[in-house]
Amino acid sequence: MSTLPHELYTAEQTRELERIVTEQHNISSAKLMSRAGAAALGAIKSYWPQAERILVVCGTGNNGGDGFELARQAITEEYRVSIFQVGDEKEMSEETLAAREAIIASGVEIHRFEEKLPTTDVIVDALLGIGLSREVSGDYALAVNAINEHTKRIPVLALDIPSGIHANTGRALGTAVHATITLSFLGLNKGLFTGEGPNYCGQVCFDSLKVPSAIYKAFTPIARRVSLENDAAGLAPRERTGHKGLYGHLFIIGGDHGMPGAARVAAEAGARVGSGLTSIATRSAHGPILNLARPELMCYGVESASELEELLRPANALSVGPGLGQSEWAVALFQKAIETNLPMVVDADALNLLSKNPQYHDNWVLTPHPGEAARLLGCTSEEIQADRFAAVYELQRRYGGVVVLKGSGTLISNGEAPTRLSTWGNPGMGSGGMGDVLAGVIGGLLAQHFPIMDAACVGVTLHGMAADKAAELDGERGTLAMDLMPHLRRLANLIY
Known part of the structure; x- marks a missing residue:
């Protein structure tokens, strides 16, 4: 064999x-x-x-x-x-x-x-x-x-x-x-x-x-299966004169009332794969507390899109959606993020907002699960799962950029052959916050100037492999999103 x-x-x-x-x-x-x-x-x-x-x-x-x-x-x-x-x-x-x-x-x-x-x-x-x-x-x-x-x-x-x-x-x-x-x-x-x-x-x-x-x-x-050995040239060892300014500034936008943890998880994931600086824009009530356990993160309370505009000036990549909600506040922040024209990850509630107001952009990565994909295409999740390849092709055609259709056998498409497919990951990832990790990982790679297709492929690979490493240690059942963090760091440095 x-x-x-x-x-x-x-x-x-x-x-x-x-x-x-x-x-x-x-x-x-x-x-x-x-x-x-x-x-x-x-x-x-x-x-x-x-x-x-x-x-x-x-x-x-x-x-x-x-x-x-x-x-x-x-x-x-x-x-x-x-x-x-x-x-x-x-x-x-x-x-x-x-x-x-x-x-x-x-x-x-x-x-x-x-x-x-x-x-x-x-x-x-x-x-x-x-x-x-x-x-x-x-x-x-x-x-x-x-x-x-x-x-x-x-x-x-x-x-x-x-x-x-x-x-x-x-x-x-x-x-x-x-x-x-x-x-x-x-x-x-x-x-x-x-x-x-x-x-x-x-x-x-x-x-x-x-x-x-x-x-x-x-x-x-x-299609082609993703792997670090084929796709991770950007994870080569850093030059000895490197500094945080070279590795980008990732901004996470999300964390509406009752959901600050999602933005916090995404931010740490972005930092763990190497973004030079990582910030969170969230509700004012959450800003002072989100970095208590991870003081390296910069957290800002934002109540209007106008406040967000100035904060985003130093950013070079965004991850929008973790815990964002679908309120007027969420709509305004999502639209302001789009107007920056920065490379971005669109995840979770940002995808639901996008389904209500469809737009096409070349420099974003959409990361829907089958339910979100169904809303984006106006069909059922059963129809998405019946032919996932057809679904990811159509999502990319309608919305542009790169589409990551999550699930068993995650698919990644930029509209060109071959579509990429991940065989990494396990059912232990079926817990809250796993999608936020992926949004942060891809965002962290975008901040480090990875092209969007490379960021999506490497991000999906790191995410799935980290979950597999966590499951090897303690089993699949009970795996939490934060359990992936130490493995993400090791894999991003190719030291396993």
């Missing part, structure tokens, strides 16, 4: 990769199928070395052919193999049918699917693959459900993608297999990592099937 690539593809692009391999590099589909079977058997040996019994559930497409080939090779190595088939062999491709007939010729029986599957050590899901575009139904749905009945006791290896998951959107089409390991071939599909995909895929692994690396130069991938 290869190192997990950063490039992500649509199902259509993956099929095109296979066409290029077979037509231009003289590697037949049957040979690719044989290599896929070998890779899958290798995965079983690696992850479940004590396994003696393998149960393979095959469909009629090439995914089923990979399963038949795995079964054939496992039989030759004296595994006890049970094979169940869903669908009519008359629908099989020439290669899949040949793989099936090779098993029969060896004297091993292929069973028609039954609603109950026998006990085994490992189940292999080779039912549907990446071509699925409609809801799973009939015997295929029964087979998926039968596999899932065993997942609490028996590990499941899904070939290409868990059956039932849409390869382009990550949406579960009615029902889907809950895999322990998903082994992807040729090209990683974007749906593995966003939408509902991460909930079904388990650990994603990859095998290129030994195809020539030149095939990947045929076209631009639709």
Whole structure:
């Protein structure tokens, strides 16, 4: 198995990769199928070395052919193999049918699917693959459900993608297999990592099937996973003559009555990733107290937009929205921030205000969660989650700048390919204040003169990685926003 690539593809692009391999590099589909079977058997040996019994559930497409080939090779190595088939062999491709007939010729029986599957050590899901575009139904749905009945006791290896998951959107089409390991071939599909995909895929692994690396130069991938090693050139060690004036002045605008903590969290996050100076503009009642625990922050009580104008003169980046509310005070401060034309992060209530008065700018980063994205696009959060890639494209088209669509498999788009996708982060981030951390982190990078796309990509990466470090120490449940701060500092200095 290869190192997990950063490039992500649509199902259509993956099929095109296979066409290029077979037509231009003289590697037949049957040979690719044989290599896929070998890779899958290798995965079983690696992850479940004590396994003696393998149960393979095959469909009629090439995914089923990979399963038949795995079964054939496992039989030759004296595994006890049970094979169940869903669908009519008359629908099989020439290669899949040949793989099936090779098993029969060896004297091993292929069973028609039954609603109950026998006990085994490992189940292999080779039912549907990446071509699925409609809801799973009939015997295929029964087979998926039968596999899932065993997942609490028996590990499941899904070939290409868990059956039932849409390869382009990550949406579960009615029902889907809950895999322990998903082994992807040729090209990683974007749906593995966003939408509902991460909930079904388990650990994603990859095998290129030994195809020539030149095939990947045929076209631009639709998306790319973010990582510090690829995106964090701006986090290089600082020059020895550096001083705070070189690292910018971040201004946080937010903290309406009852919500000062959000602005405070965002401000510390910006400071922890390196902004030279960090200030908060908030309600007058909050100004004197917000920096008691973090005196390095400068806090100003502001009751009108005119007061804000003078304060913002030394700022070179803004994060607007944490705890901002939607009052007349909030509207006035948000509009004044926009008029500065400074690079800014627009988060939380500032996004809700933007949805009521849509504007387009090139120098802001919008950071909506699915609910906020739905308000910005005038739809439901369910529609956003059904196709997150389509949603982030449309948000960027309407509002400009860079859009960070938060959630499992956070997406980052500036309207150009490839869209960036983050595989960092965990469910422990489902607590108040996490979005404020991200707004502060991206703002802190903007203050340090990162281009807005770089600030968004590096900010999302630092944020997710810091949450993962916090969860490694103490578990996911109970993680608080401020738990990320020490990890942000270490990661921003690349010292882990």
